[in-house]
Amino acid sequence: MDYQDKIISAIDKALAGVISIVVSKNVEAVEEEITKMGLDPRQFYAKIQNEAEDGKIAVSGGSGFIVDKSGVVLTNKHVVADKDATYKAIIGKEKYEIEILAKDPLSDIAILKLLNPPENLSTIKLGTSKNIKLGMAVVAIGNALGEFSNTVSTGIVSGLSRFLSAVTDMEGHQERLRGLIQTDAAINPGNSGGPLINLDGEAIGINSAIVFGAQNIGFAIPIDRVKRDLEQLKKLGHIQTPFLGIRYIILNKAIANNFGSPSDHGALIIKEGLPHDHAILPGSAAAKAGLKEHDIILAANGKQITEKETLEDILEDCKIGDDLMLEIQRMGKVLNFKLKLEERSKFN
Numbered sequence: 001m002d003y004q005d006k007i008i009s010a011i012d013k014a015l016a017g018v019i020s021i022v023v024s025k026n027v028e029a030v031e032e033e034i035t036k037m038g039l040d041p042r043q044f045y046a047k048i049q050n051e052a053e054d055g056k057i058a059v060s061g062g063s064g065f066i067v068d069k070s071g072v073v074l075t076n077k078h079v080v081a082d083k084d085a086t087y088k089a090i091i092g093k094e095k096y097e098i099e100i101l102a103k104d105p106l107s108d109i110a111i112l113k114l115l116n117p118p119e120n121l122s123t124i125k126l127g128t129s130k131n132i133k134l135g136m137a138v139v140a141i142g143n144a145l146g147e148f149s150n151t152v153s154t155g156i157v158s159g160l161s162r163f164l165s166a167v168t169d170m171e172g173h174q175e176r177l178r179g180l181i182q183t184d185a186a187i188n189p190g191n192s193g194g195p196l197i198n199l200d201g202e203a204i205g206i207n208s209a210i211v212f213g214a215q216n217i218g219f220a221i222p223i224d225r226v227k228r229d230l231e232q233l234k235k236l237g238h239i240q241t242p243f244l245g246i247r248y249i250i251l252n253k254a255i256a257n258n259f260g261s262p263s264d265h266g267a268l269i270i271k272e273g274l275p276h277d278h279a280i281l282p283g284s285a286a287a288k289a290g291l292k293e294h295d296i297i298l299a300a301n302g303k304q305i306t307e308k309e310t311l312e313d314i315l316e317d318c319k320i321g322d323d324l325m326l327e328i329q330r331m332g333k334v335l336n337f338k339l340k341l342e343e344r345s346k347f348n
Contacts, residue, residue, distance in 0.1 A: 013201025142194025245284020
């Protein structure tokens with residue numbers, strides 16, 4: 001089978017398992033938001049009234065893909081982030097109600113469930129992101145620009161283990177994303193939540209972020225992280241993540257110079273400057289262990305913290321209740337701390 005036939009075969013295997021997600025809001029709420037933007041809602045009255053359905057109007061769209069015959073769907077957290085909106089899945093020409101089962105607090109991942117799904121749902125097999133290599137051929141599938149469903153684009157894996165604060169949609173929402181797969185397969189607004197597949201038609205990532213102003217740069221969340229969330233949801237009924245209770249930035253030479261830090265690597269504990277913000281959450285494991293703002297975490301469990309291997313990367317290999325050994329730099333001294341990891345949901 002030649003390269004073109006492999007691409008076509010992979011798309012044929014996966015395409016029917018991809019859905020579009022429509023985000024709708026009450027007409028009154030949409031008109032209020034238009035007013036807040038400094039615009040006159042009367043200019044949009046005809047369009048709003050013509051497109052309204054049951055008193056609601058579609059305001060955005062995203063993608064998702066079915067991974068279980070029962071109707072379990074994977075997508076991005078930011079696709080279903082608006083608490084005031086309602087969400088429906090489009091399969092073919094039919095719309096289906098959606099239940100949000102879980103959202104990953106650390107990654108841009110959401111797990112949904114189709115209510116009263118049709119029989120014989122097409123699903124997409126989950127592959128693995130462990131064997132991904134630079135130059136590997138991939139296909140992105142999704143609802144491009146919220147208008148063009150079943151859009152496919154091809155490319156290669158052009159980067160691995162990327163970390164960025166990305167604008168994930170046209171409204172300016174941001175996510176701090178890490179460990180991402182970078183691809184030059186076109187990912188447009190509306191593609192969010194769709195699968196990034198390999199030539200076997202298996203999902204190896206969830207299309208998540210685009211960088212506005214750049215060309216041929218898109219990012220996907222590795223599927224192994226999603227598989228872990230699915231397993232926890234099945235066993236525990238929710239997504240469980242280890243939690244230290246700190247805010248921090250990862251140091252490099254430029255950031256260290258800016259802060260006058262004595263170390264050019266590690267995690268500098270520092271609050272973000274927001275009202276009522278904490279560098280260390282009261283009552284958290286970090287607070288109990290005696291960590292302080294401006295401490296620099298140089299290493300965790302013997303692994304040096306860098307931009308390539310962040311503190312969150314190390315925590316991914318830990319479980320609730322595990323002891324975490326930290327090497328801290330404080331006022332020119334290197335200190336060692338031990339703390340017991342707690343569950344993040346205790347502090348939500």
